[in-house]
Amino acid sequence: MSTDLRQFFTTDHIPDKLEPNSYEKFFINALSYTSPKAIDDLTIAFEEDESDDLIQNFQEIDLLDEHVFPDVIDYEFEKVILSPFFDRNEFAVDGFETIIEGLYDEQNEVFVNVSFIIPQLKGVFRETYAEAKEWCEYSDETLSEPKVDYYCLGTTEMQFLYIKFKNKGKARKFRKLYKKSYQIRAMLYGFGYRFINGQFVKGNVRNIEIEGWEYPDLNFGVANEALEIMANVSKKERHNTELLQIIVERKEDDCDYKFTSNALISALSNTLKTKSEVIM
Incomplete structure (x- = not known):
C-alpha cells in the first residue's frame, strides 16, 4: 500500500x-x-x-x-x-487437529495413547478424546463391546489446542486481566477457549462432512470492548x-447486490416458466 x-x-x-x-x-x-x-x-x-x-x-x-x-x-x-495485548512472538498455539483415523491402530484394533499433552490439560484432553472415540463406535445388544465404524474414523475430526505463552510475566498480567474482565472472558469463550488449570484451551469434535466447528454465541459489541480493554492496559x-x-x-x-439480483432473476425465471406451462 x-x-x-x-x-x-x-x-x-x-x-x-x-x-x-x-x-x-x-x-x-x-x-x-x-x-x-x-x-x-x-x-x-x-x-x-x-x-x-x-x-x-x-x-x-x-x-x-x-x-x-x-x-x-x-x-x-x-x-x-x-x-491488542500480545506481540505475535509472545505466544504460540500448541496442540493438534486431526482426523481420528490417524489415532487408530487398525492392526491391533485399538486407539493409540497420546502422551505429549501437558499435565495441566490431561483431564481435558481425555474428555475430548473419549468423545471423539464415541463418535466412531457403535454397539447393540448382540455385541459384547462397542465396535469401530471405519467410515466414521475418516470423517471425525478432533481439535485440541491451547495457548502457550513465552513471556511469563505478560502472561500472568493477562490472566489477571482475564479474571477481572468479563468482556475478555466472553470473547475467548465465544471462540471456544476455556480457562482450565491456568491454561487457555479448547477441545472439539466434528463431522467434517456436515459441519464446521461449533462456537457459542458471541456478542461482538462485548468482544470489541475486550479489544479496547486489552489495548488500554498494554498500550x-x-x-x-x-x-x-x-x-x-x-x-x-457487491455480494448483497449480486445475491439480490440472482434471486430476482431466478424468481422471474420461475414465474415465466410457470406462466408458459399454464398457457401450454
Whole structure:
C-alpha cells in the first residue's frame, strides 16, 4: 500500500457504514493491532479478488481461522484476536487437529495413547478424546463391546489446542486481566477457549462432512470492548485500517447486490416458466 494512499485515507473523513457491534467491525478492529504489512496484504488481496471468494471466506470464522489469516497475512487466528495485548512472538498455539483415523491402530484394533499433552490439560484432553472415540463406535445388544465404524474414523475430526505463552510475566498480567474482565472472558469463550488449570484451551469434535466447528454465541459489541480493554492496559499501537474497511464494505455491498439480483432473476425465471406451462 503506498504512503500516499494511506495518508489520503488518514486525513479524509470516511463515513463508517459498519455497525459498531458487527462481526466485520470486530475483526477489522483486531487487525488494527497487528501490523501495517498484515493490513496492507489483506487490503490488496481484497482489491485483487474478482471472484468475491475472499469476502465470503472472511465472513466465516472457520475460514478466517483456516485460510484467510494464515494464508493471506501469515497470522494465526489467536494472534489476531489477542493482538491488542500480545506481540505475535509472545505466544504460540500448541496442540493438534486431526482426523481420528490417524489415532487408530487398525492392526491391533485399538486407539493409540497420546502422551505429549501437558499435565495441566490431561483431564481435558481425555474428555475430548473419549468423545471423539464415541463418535466412531457403535454397539447393540448382540455385541459384547462397542465396535469401530471405519467410515466414521475418516470423517471425525478432533481439535485440541491451547495457548502457550513465552513471556511469563505478560502472561500472568493477562490472566489477571482475564479474571477481572468479563468482556475478555466472553470473547475467548465465544471462540471456544476455556480457562482450565491456568491454561487457555479448547477441545472439539466434528463431522467434517456436515459441519464446521461449533462456537457459542458471541456478542461482538462485548468482544470489541475486550479489544479496547486489552489495548488500554498494554498500550499497543493501532494501525490505520480505513482503506481495509472501505473495501470490505464495498465487497459486502457487491455480494448483497449480486445475491439480490440472482434471486430476482431466478424468481422471474420461475414465474415465466410457470406462466408458459399454464398457457401450454
